[in-house]
Amino acid sequence: MQSKELIYRSLSEEIKRCFDFFPVITLTGPRQSGKTTICRELYPDLPYVNLEEIDTLNRIKEDPQSFFANHPNGAIIDEAHHYPEIFSYIQVNVDEDIYQGKMDRKFIVTGSSNFALLEKVTQSMAGRTAVLTLLPLSQKELQQAGKKTDTDRLILNGGYPAVWKNETAREIIYRNYFTTYIERDVRSIINIKDLMPFQTFMRLCAGRIGTEFNASALSVAVGVSVPTINNWLSVLAASYTVYLLSPYHANIGKRLTKTPKLYFYDTGLATFLLGIENEEQLKTHPLRGELFENMVVNEMMKEGLNKGKEEHLYFYRDKTQREIDVIRMKALDLEAYEIKSGKSYNGDYYKQLKFFKDLLGDQVKRTAVIYDGETDNRDLINGLYNYRDFSLYDNKTL
Structure with missing residues (x-):
């Protein structure tokens, strides 16, 4: 439910529509444009993981498989450009979900560095993710x-x-x-x-x-x-x-x-x-x-x-x-x-x-x-x- 203190973002409808077709949403845009807020407002039940937190980032790097095992319903992964390799692990897990007929695990991945993020998306996630961009308020x-x-x-x-x-x-x-x-x-x-x-x-x-x-x-x-x-x-x-x-x-x-x-x-x-x-x-x-x-x-x-x-x-x-x-x-x-x-x-x-x-x-x-x-x-x-x-x-x- 949209918080009264927050400004409704027009991209919300497209994010929800894309989740009907893709297991992953990749949301790019400038820092502080509202990417984290829109994701957590739309999907409050998804666990939130911020890769700008050094301890969190190091834990995932040390054992990425445990991270995905501990998130059977998916997660919001914020500032993914700090660890672009995570897309390769997402690909493996999403493909396994599709093979097993499990379609309810969803990931939203955000990042504010266009080149590092989209290069890995192109390499690993073609056909598995919708790529959307959230610019500052219109x-x-x-x-x-x-x-x-x-x-x-x-x-x-x-x-x-x-x-x-x-x-x-x-x-x-x-x-x-x-x-x-x-x-x-x-x-x-x-x-x-x-x-x-x-x-x-x-x-x-x-x-x-x-x-x-x-x-x-x-x-x-x-x-x-x-x-x-x-x-x-x-x-x-x-x-x-x-x-x-x-x-x-x-x-x-x-x-x-x-x-x-x-x-x-x-x-x-x-x-x-x-x-x-x-x-x-x-x-x-x-x-x-x-x-x-x-x-x-x-x-x-x-x-x-x-x-x-x-x-x-x-x-x-x-x-x-x-x-x-x-x-x-x-x-x-x-x-x-x-x-x-x-x-x-x-x-x-x-x-x-x-x-x-x-x-x-x-x-x-x-x-x-x-x-x-x-x-x-x-x-x-x-x-x-x-x-x-x-x-x-x-x-x-x-």
């Missing part, structure tokens, strides 16, 4: 929980549940999150003796949200090599801190950019790194537009992932600097979206969308402008959405 989840979610507050707070539980402690929470989790994860993956250049790199990344990732420029600014910059980026991507939005490519007779754009999984962390302390500072900050764009792209990802669907999102930019903020690919069909942080309608918002539609014709099934202003039914028909009203999964044809 604005829809916050609205449904009755939280006050004006745009600047959403950008400033981000989506981590701890921040929304105590907004006055936002800066402390993000400072501790940065030093406790991100820096620790980095040190556990690569050997960094001096953290100062890495901290500089993180803040420079926050200042480059929504722009093409330029490792060479960052290398000069930070004072480390290009391979080091790329390595750090990989670590941040593995820990669900940043991601790259790939450029859309097509054989359309244009020279298209090949450089991806950089975004943060959580705008609250980005604003912390930028030194933005309150909504008034954010309103006049030169990067507010980029932070708004980052938030909307995140919402697009969350809407898909919360339904168990991986969104195929790209952006378009050619040699003439024509740009579309988001291209969504569905099989061979395309949808094109412009993201604008302004609250007033501007007819030029549609200019690039029209160009893209003319360029690719019937392959483009939908175009829309997503902005921060108010919309009515007439606007929706014309493809103008306030980001709160927008959904990738509605039935409107634009």
